[in-house]
Amino acid sequence: MSGKMLFILFGIALVAAPVSAGEKKFVEFSSMRRNIDVSKVGLNDNVWKTAAPYKQPLQRQFLVDPKPADVGVKEVLVQSVHDGKYIAFRLVWKDAARNDNPKIMNFSDSAALQFPVKKEPLPEYFMGEPEKPVHILHWRAWRSADRKHGFQTVKTAYPNMVVDLYQFDYPVQGKGTEKTQAEKDIFIPGKAAGNPLSVPHKEIIEELSAEGSGTLKSMNIENTSGEAEWKNGEWIVVFRRPLAVDDPGSVRFKPGEKMPVAFAVWEGGRKESAGRKSVSPAWAEVKVEP
Amino acid sequence: MQMRKVYNWQLGRNAAYVYPQHRPKKQWAMVFDLNKCISCQTCSLACKTTWTSGKGQEYMFWNNVETKPYGGYPMGWDRGILAKLGFQDWMGDKYAGKTLFEAAEKDEKILQHLAEDADWAHPNIGEDEVAATVNRGDWITMPHRIWMYYLPRTCAHCTYPACLSACPRKAIYKREEDGIVLIDQSRCRGYRECVRACPYKKSLFNVETRISEKCIGCYPKIEQGDMPQCVTNCIGKIRLHGYLSTPDKARKDNPIDYLVHERKLALPLYPQFGTEPNSYYIPPIHAPLPYLEQMFGPGAAQAVDTYKAIKDDQTLKGLLVLFGSLEKLLGSFKVDTNHAYGYDEKGNEAVKVPLTEPMYIRAYYDKKIKVYRHNTP
Numbered sequence: 001m002s003g004k005m006l007f008i009l010f011g012i013a014l015v016a017a018p019v020s021a022g023e024k025k026f027v028e029f030s031s032m033r034r035n036i037d038v039s040k041v042g043l044n045d046n047v048w049k050t051a052a053p054y055k056q057p058l059q060r061q062f063l064v065d066p067k068p069a070d071v072g073v074k075e076v077l078v079q080s081v082h083d084g085k086y087i088a089f090r091l092v093w094k095d096a097a098r099n100d101n102p103k104i105m106n107f108s109d110s111a112a113l114q115f116p117v118k119k120e121p122l123p124e125y126f127m128g129e130p131e132k133p134v135h136i137l138h139w140r141a142w143r144s145a146d147r148k149h150g151f152q153t154v155k156t157a158y159p160n161m162v163v164d165l166y167q168f169d170y171p172v173q174g175k176g177t178e179k180t181q182a183e184k185d186i187f188i189p190g191k192a193a194g195n196p197l198s199v200p201h202k203e204i205i206e207e208l209s210a211e212g213s214g215t216l217k218s219m220n221i222e223n224t225s226g227e228a229e230w231k232n233g234e235w236i237v238v239f240r241r242p243l244a245v246d247d248p249g250s251v252r253f254k255p256g257e258k259m260p261v262a263f264a265v266w267e268g269g270r271k272e273s274a275g276r277k278s279v280s281p282a283w284a285e286v287k288v289e290p
Numbered sequence: 291m292q293m294r295k296v297y298n299w300q301l302g303r304n305a306a307y308v309y310p311q312h313r314p315k316k317q318w319a320m321v322f323d324l325n326k327c328i329s330c331q332t333c334s335l336a337c338k339t340t341w342t343s344g345k346g347q348e349y350m351f352w353n354n355v356e357t358k359p360y361g362g363y364p365m366g367w368d369r370g371i372l373a374k375l376g377f378q379d380w381m382g383d384k385y386a387g388k389t390l391f392e393a394a395e396k397d398e399k400i401l402q403h404l405a406e407d408a409d410w411a412h413p414n415i416g417e418d419e420v421a422a423t424v425n426r427g428d429w430i431t432m433p434h435r436i437w438m439y440y441l442p443r444t445c446a447h448c449t450y451p452a453c454l455s456a457c458p459r460k461a462i463y464k465r466e467e468d469g470i471v472l473i474d475q476s477r478c479r480g481y482r483e484c485v486r487a488c489p490y491k492k493s494l495f496n497v498e499t500r501i502s503e504k505c506i507g508c509y510p511k512i513e514q515g516d517m518p519q520c521v522t523n524c525i526g527k528i529r530l531h532g533y534l535s536t537p538d539k540a541r542k543d544n545p546i547d548y549l550v551h552e553r554k555l556a557l558p559l560y561p562q563f564g565t566e567p568n569s570y571y572i573p574p575i576h577a578p579l580p581y582l583e584q585m586f587g588p589g590a591a592q593a594v595d596t597y598k599a600i601k602d603d604q605t606l607k608g609l610l611v612l613f614g615s616l617e618k619l620l621g622s623f624k625v626d627t628n629h630a631y632g633y634d635e636k637g638n639e640a641v642k643v644p645l646t647e648p649m650y651i652r653a654y655y656d657k658k659i660k661v662y663r664h665n666t667p
């Protein structure tokens with residue numbers, strides 16, 4: 001299976017970036033050095049007008065079943081700037097409908113950047129591989145809407161739903177009715193289990209690591225901040241993080257060096273999630289200007 | 291998708307599955323006598339008050355009871371997937387059609403019907419709806435021209451679970467000790483691949499926690515040797531829970547084996563889906579056979595005949611009175627002239643039930659308190 005996967009991967013890599021004399025070469029774009037505070041760069045700041053966007057073609061995820069028959073987003077415009085301390089990526093793509101509210105069959109618009117934790121040896125571009133982890137920065141529209149309106153609950157999703165009483169949520173006060181939030185949360189399994197999806201977060205971007213498909217793991221750190229906006233059929237998302245942090249599982253950028261990067265976008269309106277996604281066909285490279 | 295071959299005894303043949311064949315040491319199984327269900331929903335509420343009373347679970351029923359043919363939770367769950375699968379056939383006891391894994395579209399693991407939000411919003415839609423309109427002067431014949439029956443459902447803790455095979459991150463597992471299928475609440479990432487894939491629609495999405503949940507087979511009770519909540523609270527005493535062997539290892543004194551393998555009275559729900567579900571139903575005797583065969587496979591006619599002859603069938607009659615008569619899980623049973631006996635897994639007698647309840651006839655008029663007695667059996 002993995003042999004076959006490698007073969008396909010190799011084939012695709014050939015198409016995406018011709019190999020010259022055995023040397024692997026990726027499509028490349030620059031993270032421009034700018035004299036601004038990149039840790040605070042906004043969605044539509046002027047600096048973005050000074051950095052040419054790189055057009056990243058996307059295609060359906062093609063390695064692991066289920067594979068989507070087709071995907072909504074076929075191209076994402078990528079820009080990057082840094083100031084020697086912080087680096088930011090700005091992604092723009094077309095999506096006719098905003099999908100940012102959880103419901104039973106609603107799926108979140110989302111986008112992810114993926115970097116190798118170590119460049120040598122380079123992990124498989126698709127979710128990394130055992131012992132060769134990748135670091136993923138995953139933005140979800142659900143989390144953006146949470147930040148804007150407060151954590152969206154089942155009541156937000158279905159305001160007209162009927163319920164008599166929740167366990168320990170007594171409408172009266174008195175002896176025996178004093179319960180802590182933790183005691184109430186026992187009846188909300190995801191929260192009780194500490195699932196990162198079930199609780200509010202400071203940032204709209206989740207940091208994850210993976211060592212192969214199916215191994216994605218939330219890292220429980222929040223070094224990446226961001227902003228997102230949907231307007232006129234288009235998402236604009238900015239990811240900002242320090243060039244380097246102490247954590248050994250995180251990506252480290254160095255001015256003057258290149259860093260492989262891969263992209264994924266999910267269109268919630270098409271019920272895209274997990275492997276049902278648009279992906280860049282191979283690693284690209286971001287050249288961090290000296 | 292490259293599939294494996296696994297033996298599915300319900301289909302009498304090897305069938306496709308995502309993972310290689312593996313059976314747990316013991317297999318959780320539930321038997322329902324549909325001739326006795328009254329749709330009181332006590333089972334649904336027993337499950338709900340025990341397991342799903344939290345935020346995000348308001349409209350979530352791990353156990354539900356729907357009225358066939360029109361009712362369904364979520365709405366149209368079975369019609370949806372049956373229509374997608376299309377007409378399929380049996381050759382005797384062998385399934386000649388395609389299972390949902392075998393009918394998977396290109397690049398998919400299993401054929402799917404997606405239930406939308408509105409489908410989940412009406413947990414008992416179609417209740418008591420009958421299959422045809424009642425005409426003036428109608429009378430009852432067997433099977434009924436105008437029919438309906440209640441179908442209580444839980445997760446079937448399938449031998450080849452669709453939910454488990456669909457999860458891209460192996461957050462769903464089947465327990466070795468009892469075959470119970472669980473979603474790891476800390477591993478799930480809310481992809482809903484299981485919600486899409488489960489043909490019985492028994493993997494459900496919790497909007498509050500943004501991850502999926504399902505019937506846990508009441509494992510904390512099972513671990514103590516008790517039957518699940520929806521079984522022990524059943525008002526109609528229509529349910530029995532226990533462990534099911536494979537046909538080659540079936541034991542005549544195991545109540546579940548006896549009903550499923552020995553007498554073939556209890557039949558799997560939509561075996562053609564190919565997950566080898568472990569919910570077994572004694573079909574209702576008054577419903578049309580083609581419908582029953584579609585739902586329970588080719589054994590439906592024989593099961594109906596067996597059930598109709600039950601009054602002269604000492605062992606079966608005895609076993610049916612054990613339904614709903616105790617909380618402890620039964621390892622074996624015995625029936626003699628007057629009583630049915632249930633034994634726990636160690637062989638100790640756990641219950642003794644008379645086949646015929648004693649009858650008391652009291653005078654129509656009670657002279658002492660000067661009242662007439664109503665005839666309330």
Ligand code: SF4
Binds near residue numbers: 329332355525527529
């Ligand atoms: S409690 Fe028993 S009789 Fe009542 S609806 Fe449930 S299965 Fe049917």
Ligand code: SF4
Binds near residue numbers: 444446489492
């Ligand atoms: S009934 Fe559905 S949820 Fe339950 S084990 Fe089978 S496939 Fe999974």
Ligand code: SF4
Binds near residue numbers: 336341444445505520
């Ligand atoms: S077995 Fe337990 S968890 Fe499952 S439906 Fe019945 S009561 Fe609910």
